[in-house]
Amino acid sequence: HAEPELGHQEFKASKLLVEELEKHGFEVKLGVAGMKTAFIARKGDGSPKIGILAEYDCLPGLGHACGHNLIAASALGAAVGLGEIIDELCATVIVYGTPAEEGVVQNAGGKVIMIDEIKEADVSMMIHAGPSWGSYSTTNxxxxxxxxxxxxxxxxxxxxxxxxxxxxxxxxxxxxxxxxxxxxxxxxxxxxxxxxxxxxxxxxxxxxxxxxxxxxxxxxxxxxxxxxxxxxxxxxxxxxxxxxxxxxVANTYANKIPNKVLSNLFRENVGLGGTDYPKELTPKKSGASTDFGNVSQEMPALSGYINIGDVTLHSPNGTEMTCTPRAHEAMIIGAKALAYTAIDLITDSDVLENVKEEHRKRLEEQD
CATH class of the missing domain: 3.30.70.360 (Alpha-Beta Plaits)
Structure with missing residues (x-):
């Protein structure tokens, strides 16, 4: 947060994440799909393969007003925790370091550029900062x-x-x-x-x-x-x-496909620590956009929103609110919930199949 970097220039952030993942036994490849700050880190060699996505670029003039510092930290925390037991689970965890999500720099949209690599995962997940808990949503x-x-x-x-x-x-x-x-x-x-x-x-x-x-x-x-x-x-x-x-300027971002089964898992796992997470009966429509939408077109995908307070993202208020004790606490809850959700998918093949079946149906409805 203190040293924000624009898209495709996130050299310090990607280096920090790569070094921490290597310390915890992840096999890391830096410089993926022609992007110097993109990376793939994996641990385990079984199935299913769970993708956890990190973002770490900032906004011009505002720094981390969209909370990508929290996204990166949560991805690291969830992956390291899951990685400690991944061999026991006979599965694989893959961290995708995805540059330039904000569509303001040339060739923005790291997930679009490395989508062929991300498609290896069975399910992908990440968190995002916001004013409330949530995960059942669409984007434009x-x-x-x-x-x-x-x-x-x-x-x-x-x-x-x-x-x-x-x-x-x-x-x-x-x-x-x-x-x-x-x-x-x-x-x-x-x-x-x-x-x-x-x-x-x-x-x-x-x-x-x-x-x-x-x-x-x-x-x-x-x-x-x-x-x-x-x-x-x-x-x-x-x-x-x-x-x-x-x-x-940026690559084309697709709309995000929601997944009710994944959202329910995330809500239940956020609630394990007593966090109040309201039920989501219908997908919340967001006017925003993300290259995570392209990922959701390829596989079941979860974007879990963490409650960091009354924040207005993409504003000076957002920059301030994404580096508070409350934001850090919510990030830790979100990271744990991602790891627990991954464990649910790994240990219960029926749940995983339900997630995949819902994704197939939503793709058909979309067409």
Whole structure:
């Protein structure tokens, strides 16, 4: 938490995690799928194979305002604890160190990049910080992309007619998106920032850019909405005379598939220590997105939320709240619950099959 690192630059965090796992007998490979800060650590050689995922990147200007410090620590704790008895259980625990979950750096989405490696696991799990306990939830699919307009500079007062205003292309893009909102599903999110709008008000900007997100509850809805946004960008190009370019920033994040059986196991195991964890009757819809969604498309996946207090993630409050005694206590409870849930899956083949069967059914319903 004290030394946050941006995505694909998490050298200190990945080194610390790798060294601790090696101390506890894990066989570790660093530099997976072409990412210097990605790793895979395994212990045991039996079946089933339980994947525990660690995230450790931060947000620009905010540090660990999304609690990835807690995610990494919980993954380490759960894996080390489980690793102590993994040979007795005749199973395998695999820790996946997944860089760049926040979609703000180029080629973000470490889980997407290393999905072929993660698919070795039978089930994958992790925790996430939040204002309440939970695990039965969905997240939106997401595209993260850069929009650039190129125009022609000129004196804004003396000869504006000789210029082509690239900034107007960006402004018209946002206006077009705002006009689109009443015609799309209420669960779809489109938002962004202007990264560059010119250097002087006295000069027609010849370059302007914006970083945009499109989020939707499903991949088909995402594809459709992303296509409509790109049409708006093309319209802004035609209206201004500037040329446009759209380029991906992060890999495409899929929507997260919930798993009721896994969620119930996690809730029961959180409650072993007396923690009050309300029942979850229906999946909670989150407007956020994560590359863990891509993992959930491949196998049963659990993302357990730990209650660190009245936190607003992705804000200065989030940075402060993810390093409190309460957050650390919740992280330990979450780490234990992950390990206990893994033990339940390993020792009860019927429960594991129920988890897999629910995943199969949800995939069919999604299609």
């Amino acid at each position: 699919a997401r595209e993260s992309f850069l929009v650039e307009f190129h125009g022609k500079s000129s004196h804004a007062g003396a000869a504006p007619e000789k210029g082509v205003n690239a900034l107007e292309g960006v402004i018209l893009t946002f206006q077009g998106i705002n006009a689109l909102r009443q015609h799309i599903n209420r669960d779809i999110r489109i938002h962004g920032i202007i990264k560059h709008g010119g250097d002087s008000p006295n000069t027609i900007p010849d370059y302007a850019s914006a970083h945009l997100y499109v989020r939707a509850p499903s991949m088909p809805m995402l594809d459709e909405t992303y296509g409509r946004v790109k049409a708006i960008i093309k319209g802004a190009e035609l209206a201004t005379g500037a040329t446009s370019k759209v380029s991906q």
